[in-house]
Amino acid sequence: MRPDIAPGAAVHEMSLNETYHPPLPAVVEAVRETATRSHRTLDALGFGLSAAIGEHLGVPARDVLVGPGSGALLQQLFSALTGPGTHTVHAWPSWEAYPMMAANASSSVVRVPLKDERHDLDAMADAVTDDTRMVLVCNPNNPTGTAVGPGAVEEFLRRLPDHVTVVLDEAYRDFATEGSVPDGIELYREDPRVCVVRTFSKSYGLLSLRVGYLVGHPSLLDPLRPLQMFVRVSAPAQAAAVAALAHSAEIREQCRETAAERERLHRVLTEQGWVSAHSEANFVWLPLEKGVEEFTQHCADRGVVVCGKPGEGVRVTIAERAANDAFAALAADYRASLD
Protein backbone atom coordinates (compact mmCIF):
# COMPACT_ATOMS: atom_id res chain seq x y z
CA MET A 1 0.00 0.00 0.00
CA ARG A 2 1.37 3.37 -1.05
CA PRO A 3 0.21 6.41 0.94
CA ASP A 4 -1.18 9.63 -0.59
CA ILE A 5 1.59 12.06 -1.43
CA ALA A 6 0.97 15.77 -1.68
CA PRO A 7 2.00 17.13 -5.11
CA GLY A 8 5.50 18.62 -5.02
CA ALA A 9 6.32 17.27 -1.56
CA ALA A 10 10.06 16.58 -1.24
CA VAL A 11 10.15 12.81 -1.33
CA HIS A 12 12.54 10.15 -0.13
CA GLU A 13 11.32 7.08 -2.04
CA MET A 14 11.72 4.13 0.33
CA SER A 15 8.82 1.91 -0.66
CA LEU A 16 9.92 0.01 -3.77
CA ASN A 17 13.05 -1.99 -2.87
CA GLU A 18 15.06 -0.10 -5.46
CA THR A 19 18.77 0.49 -5.01
CA TYR A 20 19.72 4.14 -4.51
CA HIS A 21 22.82 3.65 -6.68
CA PRO A 22 22.18 4.67 -10.30
CA PRO A 23 23.59 2.45 -13.08
CA LEU A 24 27.35 2.67 -13.59
CA PRO A 25 28.56 4.87 -16.51
CA ALA A 26 29.72 1.79 -18.48
CA VAL A 27 26.18 0.40 -18.26
CA VAL A 28 24.59 3.61 -19.51
CA GLU A 29 27.10 3.69 -22.37
CA ALA A 30 26.29 0.07 -23.33
CA VAL A 31 22.59 0.96 -23.49
CA ARG A 32 23.27 4.04 -25.60
CA GLU A 33 25.51 2.17 -28.02
CA THR A 34 23.05 -0.70 -28.45
CA ALA A 35 20.10 1.68 -28.85
CA THR A 36 21.74 3.07 -32.00
CA ARG A 37 21.20 -0.38 -33.57
CA SER A 38 17.64 -0.88 -32.35
CA HIS A 39 16.28 -1.22 -35.89
CA ARG A 40 18.02 -4.63 -36.09
CA THR A 41 17.02 -7.93 -34.51
CA LEU A 42 20.36 -8.35 -32.67
CA ASP A 43 20.52 -11.30 -30.23
CA ALA A 44 16.79 -11.98 -29.97
CA LEU A 45 17.00 -14.84 -27.48
CA GLY A 46 19.79 -13.43 -25.36
CA PHE A 47 22.41 -16.12 -26.03
CA GLY A 48 25.22 -13.65 -25.32
CA LEU A 49 23.71 -12.65 -21.99
CA SER A 50 23.04 -16.29 -21.01
CA ALA A 51 26.66 -17.11 -21.83
CA ALA A 52 27.92 -14.13 -19.76
CA ILE A 53 25.75 -15.17 -16.79
CA GLY A 54 26.87 -18.80 -17.18
CA GLU A 55 30.50 -17.73 -17.14
CA HIS A 56 29.94 -15.45 -14.14
CA LEU A 57 28.34 -18.27 -12.14
CA GLY A 58 30.36 -21.17 -13.51
CA VAL A 59 27.34 -22.98 -14.98
CA PRO A 60 26.62 -24.06 -18.59
CA ALA A 61 24.81 -21.39 -20.65
CA ARG A 62 22.25 -24.09 -21.42
CA ASP A 63 21.19 -24.02 -17.75
CA VAL A 64 20.42 -20.27 -17.90
CA LEU A 65 17.20 -18.72 -19.16
CA VAL A 66 16.91 -14.93 -19.35
CA GLY A 67 13.66 -12.99 -19.23
CA PRO A 68 12.28 -9.47 -18.82
CA GLY A 69 12.57 -9.54 -15.03
CA SER A 70 12.55 -12.46 -12.64
CA GLY A 71 8.82 -11.92 -12.12
CA ALA A 72 8.19 -12.84 -15.77
CA LEU A 73 10.26 -16.01 -15.35
CA LEU A 74 8.40 -16.96 -12.18
CA GLN A 75 5.13 -16.51 -14.04
CA GLN A 76 6.46 -18.84 -16.75
CA LEU A 77 7.27 -21.45 -14.11
CA PHE A 78 3.75 -21.21 -12.67
CA SER A 79 2.27 -21.56 -16.16
CA ALA A 80 4.49 -24.50 -17.11
CA LEU A 81 4.41 -26.49 -13.89
CA THR A 82 1.08 -25.79 -12.22
CA GLY A 83 -2.57 -25.64 -13.25
CA PRO A 84 -6.06 -26.63 -12.09
CA GLY A 85 -6.00 -29.05 -9.15
CA THR A 86 -2.37 -28.36 -8.29
CA HIS A 87 -0.79 -25.89 -5.92
CA THR A 88 2.41 -24.15 -4.86
CA VAL A 89 3.59 -23.96 -1.27
CA HIS A 90 5.16 -20.71 -0.07
CA ALA A 91 5.57 -18.71 3.12
CA TRP A 92 3.34 -15.81 4.16
CA PRO A 93 3.87 -12.91 4.27
CA SER A 94 6.15 -13.19 1.28
CA TRP A 95 6.17 -11.53 -2.15
CA GLU A 96 2.53 -10.76 -2.80
CA ALA A 97 2.85 -11.57 -6.51
CA TYR A 98 3.13 -15.34 -5.88
CA PRO A 99 -0.60 -15.93 -5.31
CA MET A 100 -1.44 -13.64 -8.25
CA MET A 101 0.83 -15.67 -10.52
CA ALA A 102 -0.75 -18.90 -9.30
CA ALA A 103 -4.21 -17.48 -10.06
CA ASN A 104 -3.02 -16.49 -13.56
CA ALA A 105 -2.00 -20.11 -14.07
CA SER A 106 -5.43 -21.30 -12.82
CA SER A 107 -3.77 -22.95 -9.85
CA SER A 108 -3.62 -22.07 -6.19
CA VAL A 109 -1.21 -21.62 -3.31
CA VAL A 110 -0.83 -22.92 0.22
CA ARG A 111 0.46 -20.07 2.37
CA VAL A 112 2.47 -21.24 5.36
CA PRO A 113 2.71 -18.55 8.06
CA LEU A 114 6.17 -17.32 8.99
CA LYS A 115 7.32 -18.33 12.47
CA ASP A 116 9.08 -15.57 14.38
CA GLU A 117 9.16 -13.64 11.05
CA ARG A 118 11.11 -16.47 9.34
CA HIS A 119 10.21 -19.25 6.92
CA ASP A 120 8.85 -22.20 8.91
CA LEU A 121 10.52 -24.82 6.73
CA ASP A 122 9.17 -27.74 8.81
CA ALA A 123 5.59 -26.55 8.37
CA MET A 124 6.25 -25.92 4.67
CA ALA A 125 7.54 -29.49 4.20
CA ASP A 126 4.47 -30.79 6.10
CA ALA A 127 2.22 -28.80 3.69
CA VAL A 128 3.53 -30.64 0.61
CA THR A 129 1.11 -33.21 -0.85
CA ASP A 130 0.78 -35.19 -4.10
CA ASP A 131 -0.84 -32.07 -5.63
CA THR A 132 2.10 -29.79 -4.84
CA ARG A 133 4.04 -28.86 -7.96
CA MET A 134 6.29 -26.08 -6.69
CA VAL A 135 7.73 -24.96 -3.39
CA LEU A 136 8.95 -21.37 -3.35
CA VAL A 137 11.51 -20.07 -0.88
CA CYS A 138 12.10 -16.34 -1.04
CA ASN A 139 15.52 -15.99 0.55
CA PRO A 140 15.95 -13.33 1.92
CA ASN A 141 12.21 -12.95 2.24
CA ASN A 142 10.26 -9.95 0.94
CA PRO A 143 8.89 -8.14 3.01
CA THR A 144 10.59 -9.27 6.24
CA GLY A 145 14.17 -9.46 4.93
CA THR A 146 14.72 -12.57 7.06
CA ALA A 147 16.84 -15.41 5.71
CA VAL A 148 16.99 -19.16 6.13
CA GLY A 149 20.53 -20.47 6.39
CA PRO A 150 22.35 -23.14 4.37
CA GLY A 151 21.92 -26.00 6.87
CA ALA A 152 18.18 -25.38 7.27
CA VAL A 153 17.60 -25.29 3.50
CA GLU A 154 19.59 -28.50 2.94
CA GLU A 155 17.59 -30.26 5.66
CA PHE A 156 14.37 -28.95 4.06
CA LEU A 157 15.39 -30.32 0.64
CA ARG A 158 15.99 -33.74 2.21
CA ARG A 159 12.39 -33.74 3.45
CA LEU A 160 10.80 -32.93 0.07
CA PRO A 161 9.53 -35.59 -2.36
CA ASP A 162 10.96 -35.94 -5.87
CA HIS A 163 7.86 -34.67 -7.70
CA VAL A 164 8.21 -31.03 -6.56
CA THR A 165 10.29 -28.27 -8.14
CA VAL A 166 11.95 -26.09 -5.54
CA VAL A 167 12.28 -22.48 -6.62
CA LEU A 168 14.76 -20.37 -4.69
CA ASP A 169 13.90 -16.70 -5.25
CA GLU A 170 17.17 -14.89 -4.59
CA ALA A 171 16.16 -11.39 -5.72
CA TYR A 172 17.78 -9.85 -2.61
CA ARG A 173 20.61 -12.31 -1.89
CA ASP A 174 23.36 -9.91 -2.99
CA PHE A 175 22.65 -7.74 0.07
CA ALA A 176 23.01 -10.60 2.54
CA THR A 177 25.82 -11.10 5.03
CA GLU A 178 28.31 -13.71 3.87
CA GLY A 179 27.16 -17.19 4.90
CA SER A 180 23.63 -16.20 5.98
CA VAL A 181 21.87 -17.29 2.76
CA PRO A 182 22.83 -20.50 0.93
CA ASP A 183 24.07 -20.12 -2.62
CA GLY A 184 21.19 -21.54 -4.65
CA ILE A 185 23.59 -22.21 -7.52
CA GLU A 186 25.44 -24.77 -5.38
CA LEU A 187 22.15 -26.39 -4.39
CA TYR A 188 20.94 -26.59 -8.02
CA ARG A 189 24.23 -28.26 -9.00
CA GLU A 190 23.55 -31.09 -6.57
CA ASP A 191 19.79 -31.42 -6.80
CA PRO A 192 17.84 -31.62 -10.09
CA ARG A 193 14.65 -30.43 -8.31
CA VAL A 194 16.19 -27.05 -7.50
CA CYS A 195 16.15 -23.93 -9.65
CA VAL A 196 17.13 -20.36 -8.81
CA VAL A 197 15.66 -17.03 -9.95
CA ARG A 198 17.75 -13.89 -9.74
CA THR A 199 17.35 -10.38 -11.04
CA PHE A 200 19.30 -7.37 -12.26
CA SER A 201 16.54 -5.14 -10.82
CA LYS A 202 17.84 -4.80 -7.27
CA SER A 203 21.59 -4.99 -6.54
CA TYR A 204 22.53 -4.32 -10.20
CA GLY A 205 20.27 -1.28 -10.42
CA LEU A 206 18.62 -2.11 -13.77
CA LEU A 207 15.05 -2.17 -12.50
CA SER A 208 13.46 -0.25 -15.35
CA LEU A 209 15.42 -2.14 -18.00
CA ARG A 210 13.82 -5.46 -16.93
CA VAL A 211 16.32 -8.31 -16.84
CA GLY A 212 16.14 -11.46 -14.74
CA TYR A 213 17.34 -15.02 -15.10
CA LEU A 214 16.55 -18.55 -14.10
CA VAL A 215 19.19 -21.20 -13.49
CA GLY A 216 17.94 -24.78 -13.68
CA HIS A 217 18.44 -28.13 -15.32
CA PRO A 218 17.66 -28.54 -19.03
CA SER A 219 14.69 -30.81 -18.22
CA LEU A 220 13.06 -27.77 -16.57
CA LEU A 221 14.32 -25.02 -18.89
CA ASP A 222 14.06 -26.61 -22.34
CA PRO A 223 10.23 -26.76 -22.38
CA LEU A 224 10.18 -23.03 -21.50
CA ARG A 225 12.51 -21.96 -24.32
CA PRO A 226 10.01 -21.84 -27.21
CA LEU A 227 8.09 -19.14 -25.30
CA GLN A 228 11.16 -16.92 -25.02
CA MET A 229 10.41 -15.52 -28.48
CA PHE A 230 7.47 -13.69 -26.87
CA VAL A 231 9.05 -12.73 -23.56
CA ARG A 232 12.34 -11.31 -24.74
CA VAL A 233 14.80 -9.07 -23.02
CA SER A 234 15.36 -5.99 -25.18
CA ALA A 235 18.81 -5.62 -26.74
CA PRO A 236 19.73 -2.48 -24.73
CA ALA A 237 18.71 -4.28 -21.53
CA GLN A 238 20.85 -7.30 -22.48
CA ALA A 239 23.80 -5.03 -23.16
CA ALA A 240 23.29 -3.27 -19.83
CA ALA A 241 23.25 -6.59 -17.97
CA VAL A 242 26.42 -7.83 -19.70
CA ALA A 243 28.17 -4.53 -18.88
CA ALA A 244 26.96 -4.61 -15.28
CA LEU A 245 28.23 -8.18 -14.80
CA ALA A 246 31.66 -7.01 -15.93
CA HIS A 247 31.56 -4.55 -12.99
CA SER A 248 30.42 -7.02 -10.34
CA ALA A 249 33.18 -5.97 -7.94
CA GLU A 250 31.80 -2.39 -7.85
CA ILE A 251 28.27 -3.73 -7.43
CA ARG A 252 29.44 -5.87 -4.50
CA GLU A 253 30.94 -2.76 -2.91
CA GLN A 254 27.63 -0.87 -3.32
CA CYS A 255 25.80 -3.81 -1.73
CA ARG A 256 28.19 -3.75 1.24
CA GLU A 257 27.47 -0.04 1.66
CA THR A 258 23.71 -0.69 1.56
CA ALA A 259 24.07 -3.52 4.08
CA ALA A 260 26.07 -1.27 6.43
CA GLU A 261 23.28 1.38 6.24
CA ARG A 262 20.71 -1.37 6.90
CA GLU A 263 22.58 -2.45 10.03
CA ARG A 264 22.84 1.17 11.18
CA LEU A 265 19.14 1.88 10.65
CA HIS A 266 18.17 -1.39 12.33
CA ARG A 267 20.29 -0.47 15.34
CA VAL A 268 18.74 3.01 15.59
CA LEU A 269 15.22 1.60 15.33
CA THR A 270 15.96 -1.05 17.97
CA GLU A 271 17.26 1.68 20.30
CA GLN A 272 13.97 3.53 19.75
CA GLY A 273 12.12 0.43 20.99
CA TRP A 274 10.96 -1.10 17.69
CA VAL A 275 11.17 -4.87 17.54
CA SER A 276 12.26 -6.04 14.12
CA ALA A 277 13.87 -9.32 13.02
CA HIS A 278 17.29 -9.07 11.44
CA SER A 279 17.09 -8.33 7.71
CA GLU A 280 19.52 -9.61 5.10
CA ALA A 281 17.94 -7.60 2.26
CA ASN A 282 18.00 -3.93 1.18
CA PHE A 283 15.04 -3.12 3.41
CA VAL A 284 13.94 -3.43 7.02
CA TRP A 285 10.57 -4.57 8.28
CA LEU A 286 8.64 -3.19 11.21
CA PRO A 287 5.84 -5.57 12.20
CA LEU A 288 2.74 -3.60 13.23
CA GLU A 289 -0.68 -5.10 13.75
CA LYS A 290 -2.35 -1.73 14.07
CA GLY A 291 -1.70 1.75 12.77
CA VAL A 292 0.03 0.83 9.49
CA GLU A 293 -2.02 3.27 7.40
CA GLU A 294 -1.56 6.01 9.98
CA PHE A 295 2.21 5.51 10.24
CA THR A 296 2.81 5.36 6.47
CA GLN A 297 0.71 8.51 6.02
CA HIS A 298 2.56 10.23 8.89
CA CYS A 299 5.81 9.53 6.96
CA ALA A 300 4.43 10.50 3.53
CA ASP A 301 3.13 13.81 4.86
CA ARG A 302 6.73 14.57 5.83
CA GLY A 303 8.23 13.51 2.49
CA VAL A 304 9.23 9.91 3.25
CA VAL A 305 7.43 7.20 1.28
CA VAL A 306 7.47 3.71 2.83
CA CYS A 307 5.46 0.59 1.99
CA GLY A 308 2.66 -0.29 4.41
CA LYS A 309 1.01 -3.70 4.54
CA PRO A 310 -2.18 -3.15 6.55
CA GLY A 311 -2.44 -5.45 9.55
CA GLU A 312 1.10 -6.74 9.04
CA GLY A 313 3.74 -4.03 9.11
CA VAL A 314 5.80 -1.46 7.25
CA ARG A 315 8.68 -2.19 4.87
CA VAL A 316 11.34 0.48 4.52
CA THR A 317 13.85 0.31 1.67
CA ILE A 318 17.38 1.37 2.55
CA ALA A 319 18.28 4.57 0.71
CA GLU A 320 20.90 7.32 1.03
CA ARG A 321 22.05 8.09 4.58
CA ALA A 322 20.01 11.31 4.71
CA ALA A 323 16.82 9.45 3.74
CA ASN A 324 17.48 6.73 6.33
CA ASP A 325 18.02 9.41 8.96
CA ALA A 326 14.82 11.19 7.89
CA PHE A 327 12.88 7.94 8.30
CA ALA A 328 14.51 7.19 11.67
CA ALA A 329 13.46 10.63 12.97
CA LEU A 330 9.85 10.02 11.87
CA ALA A 331 9.86 6.55 13.43
CA ALA A 332 11.04 8.10 16.71
CA ASP A 333 8.24 10.75 16.58
CA TYR A 334 5.66 8.10 15.88
CA ARG A 335 6.76 5.92 18.79
CA ALA A 336 6.77 8.92 21.09
CA SER A 337 3.19 9.72 20.02
CA LEU A 338 2.13 6.20 21.07
CA ASP A 339 3.48 6.54 24.63
Ligand code: PMP
Ligand atom coordinates in the same frame (compact mmCIF):
# COMPACT_ATOMS: atom_id res chain seq x y z
N1 PMP B 1 11.22 -11.69 -6.38
C1 PMP B 1 10.97 -10.89 -5.33
C2 PMP B 1 11.02 -11.48 -3.97
C3 PMP B 1 10.65 -9.55 -5.51
O1 PMP B 1 10.39 -8.78 -4.45
C4 PMP B 1 10.60 -9.04 -6.82
C5 PMP B 1 10.27 -7.60 -7.11
N2 PMP B 1 9.53 -6.93 -6.22
C6 PMP B 1 10.87 -9.90 -7.87
C7 PMP B 1 11.18 -11.22 -7.62
C8 PMP B 1 10.77 -9.47 -9.31
O2 PMP B 1 11.70 -8.57 -9.69
P1 PMP B 1 11.95 -8.29 -11.25
O3 PMP B 1 10.77 -8.79 -12.01
O4 PMP B 1 12.13 -6.84 -11.35
O5 PMP B 1 13.19 -9.07 -11.57
